[in-house]
Amino acid sequence: MEGWKLWVGLAGWIVASFAAAVVGGFFTPGEWYAQLNKPAWNPPAWIFGPVWTALYLGMAVAAWLVWKRGGFAGAPVALGLFLAQLLFNGAWSWLFFGLHRPGLALAEILVLWALILATLVAFWTVHRAAGLLFVPYLAWVSFASFLNFTLWRLNR
Amino acid sequence: MEGWKLWVGLAGWIVASFAAAVVGGFFTPGEWYAQLNKPAWNPPAWIFGPVWTALYLGMAVAAWLVWKRGGFAGAPVALGLFLAQLLFNGAWSWLFFGLHRPGLALAEILVLWALILATLVAFWTVHRAAGLLFVPYLAWVSFASFLNFTLWRLNR
Numbered sequence: 001m002e003g004w005k006l007w008v009g010l011a012g013w014i015v016a017s018f019a020a021a022v023v024g025g026f027f028t029p030g031e032w033y034a035q036l037n038k039p040a041w042n043p044p045a046w047i048f049g050p051v052w053t054a055l056y057l058g059m060a061v062a063a064w065l066v067w068k069r070g071g072f073a074g075a076p077v078a079l080g081l082f083l084a085q086l087l088f089n090g091a092w093s094w095l096f097f098g099l100h101r102p103g104l105a106l107a108e109i110l111v112l113w114a115l116i117l118a119t120l121v122a123f124w125t126v127h128r129a130a131g132l133l134f135v136p137y138l139a140w141v142s143f144a145s146f147l148n149f150t151l152w153r154l155n156r
Numbered sequence: 157m158e159g160w161k162l163w164v165g166l167a168g169w170i171v172a173s174f175a176a177a178v179v180g181g182f183f184t185p186g187e188w189y190a191q192l193n194k195p196a197w198n199p200p201a202w203i204f205g206p207v208w209t210a211l212y213l214g215m216a217v218a219a220w221l222v223w224k225r226g227g228f229a230g231a232p233v234a235l236g237l238f239l240a241q242l243l244f245n246g247a248w249s250w251l252f253f254g255l256h257r258p259g260l261a262l263a264e265i266l267v268l269w270a271l272i273l274a275t276l277v278a279f280w281t282v283h284r285a286a287g288l289l290f291v292p293y294l295a296w297v298s299f300a301s302f303l304n305f306t307l308w309r310l311n312r
Binding site: 003004005006007008010011012014015018019021022025028029045046048049050052053056 | 159160161162163164166167168170171174175177178181184185201202204205206208209212
């Protein structure tokens, strides 16, 4: 692949990943979220922004590493899984913060978790570092799933 | 501003900046560029990708720093200048690599240079670090302008 294509590709994966962040960001904590019963270990709100910024940047770089090995055609399953998890990532905010449906969001985040794991494995087989870049993301969504479960249980 | 809004805003400025990179990236060096007469000091092609990636990230963070002081309404001139320079940034690739018009691209990059300087000054008055983040960008476009001038002169 020619040099410039590599970097335009990186820009493209950054745009795709952060577009999911922006779409998810349309649905945000408000009064409804403020009045929910929360566990004592609920993280402070300021944590989520920096964590997600780092995770979106990491996933963009991971997808780019896999993509630059041979384009989309070189790893269609891995990159297809990546786009699917990105879709579910953005959709979670809609279900939870938009529709106020913690139970539905819980079911959705478990699918997201499985898609992230599948993407991690698929990335790992193509490019080790790309797989490793997905580890913090999987860890965070594991925690987020448990938080979602707890919020659902405490507010039924 | 609430915490989550800050970070969605950062994601938005990243998307805007790298979208300009992707749009500019549609128009890329090809056969036409390869056969141009070039100066001896023409940088190697691999330099442009990493440099521009860093510059786009820096300009996104700069715009975010200014924006988070008071939103778009808090600095409409500075952020308007930013968006204008982003437009001219993406359009340069179209004129040079798309239309193969080095002379027209030279006129355009001089306007871009002036817009970058104006944005730098406007950012500086709102947030010092945001102004400083524009210094490497201005330096690179100064160099790129001179390269564009040289390529125009050598290939008339």
